[in-house]
Amino acid sequence: xxxxxxxxxxxxxxxxxxxxxxxxxxxxxxxxxxxxxxxxxxxxxxxxxxxxxxxxxxxxxxxxxxxxxxxxxxxxxxxxxxxxxxxxxxxxxxxxxxxxxxxxxxxxxxxxxxxxxxxxxxxxxxxxxxxxxxxxxxxxxxxxxxxxxxxxxxxxxxxxxxxxxxxxxxxxxxxxxxxxxxxxxxxxxxxxxxxxxxxxxxxxxxxxxxxxxxxxxxxxxxxxxxxxxxxxxxxxxxxxxxxxxxxxxxxxxxxxxxxxxxxxxxxxxxxxxxxxxxxxxxxxxxxxxxxxxxxxxxxxxxxxxxxxxxxxxxxxxxxxxxxxxxxxxxxxxxxxxxxxxxxxxxxxxxxxxxxxxxxxxxxxxxxxxxxxxxxxxxxxxxxxxxxxxxxxxxxxxxxxxxxxxxxxxxxxxxxxxxxxxxxxxxxxxxxxxxxxxxxxxxxxxxxxxxxxxxxxxxxxxxxxxxxxxxxxxxxxxxxxxxxxxxxxxxxxxxxxxx
Ligand code: NOJ
Numbered sequence: 428x429x430x431x432x433x434x435x436x437x438x439x440x441x442x443x444x445x446x447x448x449x450x451x452x453x454x455x456x457x458x459x460x461x462x463x464x465x466x467x468x469x470x471x472x473x474x475x476x477x478x479x480x481x482x483x484x485x486x487x488x489x490x491x492x493x494x495x496x497x498x499x500x501x502x503x504x505x506x507x508x509x510x511x512x513x514x515x516x517x518x519x520x521x522x523x524x525x526x527x528x529x530x531x532x533x534x535x536x537x538x539x540x541x542x543x544x545x546x547x548x549x550x551x552x553x554x555x556x557x558x559x560x561x562x563x564x565x566x567x568x569x570x571x572x573x574x575x576x577x578x579x580x581x582x583x584x585x586x587x588x589x590x591x592x593x594x595x596x597x598x599x600x601x602x603x604x605x606x607x608x609x610x611x612x613x614x615x616x617x618x619x620x621x622x623x624x625x626x627x628x629x630x631x632x633x634x635x636x637x638x639x640x641x642x643x644x645x646x647x648x649x650x651x652x653x654x655x656x657x658x659x660x661x662x663x664x665x666x667x668x669x670x671x672x673x674x675x676x677x678x679x680x681x682x683x684x685x686x687x688x689x690x691x692x693x694x695x696x697x698x699x700x701x702x703x704x705x706x707x708x709x710x711x712x713x714x715x716x717x718x719x720x721x722x723x724x725x726x727x728x729x730x731x732x733x734x735x736x737x738x739x740x741x742x743x744x745x746x747x748x749x750x751x752x753x754x755x756x757x758x759x760x761x762x763x764x765x766x767x768x769x770x771x772x773x774x775x776x777x778x779x780x781x782x783x784x785x786x787x788x789x790x791x792x793x794x795x796x797x798x799x800x801x802x803x804x805x806x807x808x809x810x811x812x813x814x815x816x817x818x819x820x821x822x823x824x825x826x827x828x829x830x831x832x833x834x835x836x837x838x839x840x841x842x843x844x845x846x847x848x849x850x851x852x853x854x855x856x857x858x859x860x861x862x863x864x865x866x867x868x869x870x871x872x873x874x875x876x877x878x879x880x881x882x883x884x885x886x887x888x889x890x891x892x893x894x895x896x897x898x899x900x901x902x903x904x905x906x907x908x909x910x911x912x913x914x915x916x917x918x919x920x921x922x923x924x925x
Contacts, residue, residue, distance in 0.1 A: 453538075455491045456493070457493045462824065470823045472806070475520055475527075477494075488849060489777065490537070491627065493776070496544055501549055508551075508600045509549055511552070546633040547636075548600070561604055561607055562592055563602050566590055569591055573593070605681075606641065611677075611678065615682070619685055622689055627689060629692070631682065631709065637679075646665060646667055647667055649664055692774070699737060699740070709739075712737075713740070714737075717744070718745075746803075747804055748800055751780070766851060766917075767881070782848040783845050784832055805825065808827070814829075854900055862874045865893050870884060870885055870888075879921065880892075880894040881918050881919075882917055883915075895909075895922050897920045899918050
């Protein structure tokens with residue numbers, strides 16, 4: 428037996444419970460802090476607001492929450508331009524508010540992940556002037572043809588020094604040079620700071636951009652389209668040298684060292700078959716093949732099978748960067764999408780509001796995000812009233828349709844999207860480990876999870892189930908003959924052995 432002085436290595440100090448790779452099958456809820464809950468009436472969501480809504484997450488049954496950036500930022504990229512990695516933006520609160528949120532989440536058994544935006548800083552981060560050698564520079568104009576993700580060249584002139592700096596995203600986001608050991612040390616310090624406060628892990632931003640070609644060679648023209656959406660100018664080149672460098676391990680090993688057993692979730696914007704080197708150091712990586720797959724059985728099944736072999740992918744269908752799932756699939760299919768997301772083997776990420784079927788909005792009259800992503804960032808809809816229960820002041824972005832969609836209207840309704848999410852999250856714990864894709868009608872996605880079979884019908888006609896069994900969850904009424912309606916999904920508990 429272990430003595431009191433010898434804690435079980437599988438037990439984390441956090442009251443949130445055992446650390447033992449909970450993320451392998453964990454459900455993580457993404458909070459976009461600006462739009463979740465405002466507590467002080469300034470129209471901007473904040474940390475005390477999030478704390479006040481933790482019971483919603485506990486009721487849903489999620490294992491963890493991920494906070495999009497909460498750090499001080501001039502907001503050129505909605506907080507993904509960090510001006511101070513070890514503080515909280517005053518719009519969101521204070522470090523004490525953060526500690527309180529963390530403790531309140533842990534008290535509910537919910538782990539907390541932060542967004543680690545370490546490929547670049549804000550141009551207003553003091554490092555940019557104090558440590559120019561932590562960034563990537565060229566003296567005589569742009570040294571290559573690299574393009575920035577949001578359009579335009581990836582090099583801009585710094586008028587103060589007369590030199591050119593690299594930025595993979597907006598010009599206000601200069602890239603850090605991860606080949607410089609001091610950068611690795613500085614970010615390790617940031618990771619240590621938050622770990623010391625008790626955070627459980629990090630979603631690591633733009634990982635494939637952290638290390639680039641050391642010779643800064645030109646990217647060749649793209650001969651085939653990149654499989655995911657890109658800005659048209661950015662898509663003209665094949666990003667052979669401006670991202671996804673074979674030496675990425677030097678950055679990720681440093682992060683892994685600093686993170687210890689805190690979970691590292693990679694935002695690696697690459698196809699499944701290129702995630703291998705990243706998963707040597709990260710615990711898990713989002714699968715963008717799945718997120719960007721057309722809503723058709725064939726492509727989705729291919730995305731699922733190429734991700735499933737990696738074993739450590741995070742399934743995701745919406746986030747703050749792309750259209751919400753309910754706006755991307757045919758009417759009614761968002762329920763089937765939820766069933767698919769939450770029954771696949773591995774970590775699953777839910778974007779705030781998807782659990783009530785929120786749709787994209789019109790964005791702001793004067794865009795907050797120059798790249799047009801406001802539409803996916805409208806406030807969370809808690810109540811059916813015009814302010815959605817989000818803020819007593821004027822919301823920074825208007826709620827979309829709270830009279831139609833809200834937590835309050837759905838939480839008592841067993842047929843609601845919200846009830847479906849909750850039921851699916853609970854059911855996950857009963858699904859067997861691993862999965863096996865089943866041969867089925869071309870309109871169906873079907874796989875086995877132990878004694879259970881999951882089937883989603885993407886055809887426009889009812890289809891027979893791929894196996895016999897008792898429906899334990901269905902997103903629409905199943906016919907007397909067991910046929911699955913179009914755009915519906917079902918989890919069957921198999922007759923075999925069960
Ligand atoms: C990915 C983030 O999700 C996105 O919002 C941001 O613009 C880029 N990385 C740059 O940090």
